[in-house]
Amino acid sequence: MTDRDRRRLLGLAGTGVAGVAAGAIGATAVGAAVADEGAPTDAELEARQATWTGDRPLGVRRVWWSVPTEQPLLALTFDDGPDPLFTPRILDALASAGARATFFVMGTMLERHPELGRRIVDEGHEVGNHTWSHENLTFLDAEAIRDQIERAHRAITDTLGVAPVWFRPPRGALPGAALRVASELGCDTAVWSVSRTISQVGTPPEVLERLVDGLEPGAIVDLHDSIGRGNFMPPFSGLRDELAAKREVEVVALPELLAAIAGMGLSSVTLSELVRSAGT
Ligand SMILES: [Zn+2]
Structure with missing residues (x-):
């Protein structure tokens, strides 16, 4: 064989x-x-392979589930926005707590709400790439995967004047072709070590309890400031409403989550800050 x-x-x-x-x-x-x-x-299979066409070696790029650190720091991350229904309230809560975070934006959402993207950056947070329109990358061929990631990278760079150095695939589903394109663009990939974990909508106390359970130095916490693919579904469709209800629960729980983080002597910083603080 x-x-x-x-x-x-x-x-x-x-x-x-x-x-x-x-x-x-x-x-x-x-x-x-x-x-x-x-x-x-x-x-x-060969047709699905991404081909490297650039003139630089890819070098070393990393996939982070959490960051090995003894520092009392962790990283809150928010996916799918920016979205006027959720992002401003999240930014207000972060500002009140003096916390920084990383926002994995969708290219389409940033195109619709560039002013919110600029507010994220102006308030000291980091922006990462969450693809153009939140397709499940495991179902796409290499060319479509490249388009999803590169379009979002261009939108972020053009709109915010800063090239993202972080990539997060929708659903955390990471085909090799996506990892390769992210690497070509100079991005490490961040998944997460903490999320709400319950699939139903839940209540703010229930979701808070699950999140707090996972808090520790170096944790990467996955939260949301929009509804992913739900943005392309018709208004009042069942799944869209359910996603919005889940996000609402996360946003309502956020001030208490920030208080719990502070109560444990921890601080939320951007992913880049977390990695730098660990000396990695
Ligand atoms: Zn997402």
Whole structure:
């Protein structure tokens, strides 16, 4: 058996999904290999590969789940905005607590609300790339993945005058092609170590309890200031309303979350600050 056959058997050929649910790859992929019907051909797999066309070596880029640090710092992060329904209230709460955060913006949302993007930067927060329109990258080919990430990168750079150095894939689903494009653009990838974890809407106390459970030095906390793909759904559709209700719960819980962070002697800083403080 060649290395290529072995990788194919394990489902790791092609763009593969890095990081997320890595432990499940073996089990599902062996099943897929037994029933090989419908599996992509070698030619299809090769067509999905991203190709490096730049003139610089990619070097080392990292995927961060949390930051190994002894400093009393962590990073709050907010995905999917900027959104006038949520972002201003979040910025107000952060300002009241003297906290800084990282906002993973969607290119389409920044195009709609550039003034909110500028307010985020003006108030000392960091902006990262959360793709153009929140597609599930694991379902896209390499060309579409590149377009999703590069368009958002250009929108952020053009609108805010600063090139993002952080990328977060929607849903934390990270195909190899996305990791490669982010790396070409000079971005590390941030997923998270803490999130609300309950799939239903929940109440602010319930969500707060889950979030506080995970707080520790170096934690990367995943929160939201908009509704992701819900922004492209018709008004009053069930999923859109449910996403908005979840975000509302997170925003209502935020002042108490910030108080809990301070109560533990911790401070929220931007991802870049957190990494620098750890000396990594
Ligand atoms: Zn998102």
